[in-house]
Every structure is written in C-alpha cells, then in structure tokens.
Amino acid sequence: DTGVSQNPRHKITKRGQNVTFRCDPISEHNRLYWYRQTLGQGPEFLTYFQNEAQLEKSRLLSDRFSAERPKGSFSTLEIQRTEQGDSAMYLCASSSQPTIAKNIQYFGAGTRLSVL
C-alpha cells in the first residue's frame, strides 16, 4: 500500500454515460498527477496539480475530460459522454515538491474503466 487511494477500482459503463473517479493522495503531498494506461502500453501523462491549481494538461485530455482538486487534497477525474476508446486504467500519483535531484511519485492501484 503506497498510501494513494483510488476509487472505484473497477467501473463498467455504457457508451455515452458520464463517470467520475476519485484519488486520495498521500496527505502531505502537494503534487497530484493523473495518467492513463491502455493494455500493453506504459502509462501516459494526462494532467497534474500543484495544490489546487491545475498546471498542465496533456493533449490527450480532450474537452470531455475534466479534473479538479478543490481543496488541494483529493482529486476527481470526470469523463463525460464516454466512448469505447476511453476504456483504460486511470492511475493517480502524488509527490512532494520535486527537486532537481528527487522526483519520486507514489501511485495508486488505479481505476479500470470499461466502456461497453
């Protein structure tokens, strides 16, 4: 257990439905990252937060995706009007302020989304 909690672990939905995932990072970590991983591929960066501020979004994050971290603690990732191509593992990671010599991220176990 890394201390990063993600819920739910599995989500099955029908195409066109909205889904929301939650990530609870390690409490003292001010950085929170979201990644997506499809079968056989490494995780791909989606977005990250510094406290409550969303500082970077990948081009992978279409306008159907929105992420929030309202109080700088937990974060949610919402996908609207899901498509079959959204089926993937969604991973959350947290870290303390990275320095030149140390940027270690702690990952949750992920939420596996299946869009039927």
Next chain:
Amino acid sequence: DAKTTQPPSMDCAEGRAANLPCNHSTISGNEYVYWYRQIHSQGPQYIIHGLKNNETNEMASLIITEDRKSSTLILPHATLRDTAVYYCIVSHRDNQGGKLIFGQGTELSVKP
C-alpha cells in the same frame, strides 16, 4: 526529455541476478535516470534513480555508464515477486511539473 530504449522482455532464474539494460543515448547533462516497475494489476512503483554515479538501495543497484548513454538496473537476487514490467525513464530536472514519460518497458519474468 530524452528517449529510452529497453528490450521488450527478459527471463531470469529465481535467486540469480537480473540485469535490465536501458539505452538513453540522447541524454543531456542535467537529466536523471529513473527506474519504476509495475507488478500486474498495480500502479507503478519507484525503484531507484541517479545522475551519473552508481546508486544502490534496498531494492536494487543502478549502474550508469561513464558517458551516461546507457544504464543497467540490477536486482541482485531475483524472486518470483520481482516479476513485473520495468520502466527506465529519463527526466529533465526542469521537466514541466515533473511528469513521468513512460515507454513500453521490459517485462521481466522470474522463473523458479
């Protein structure tokens, strides 16, 4: 961020050392080499990182060549629980926000 190249898969006998290579020939002077691994159905887990000197911790050793164009992760006594995908990541110290850029990694199978 510099690109990395890793073999797609490797086998190792239980109890033997596992040596996982990574090529990062375009690495620049201020980029670090990080290793993570991902056991099936879990999120990635940090293992070790280094700049130019060899590093060792309780999990593994990292050997970086003098020209820094390649590195090797060494698991000294592999166990069945070390079966995982191992990712070598080169991270620029000014990387915007510290995001990790994963490749496809090396799938290590430790066999009894």
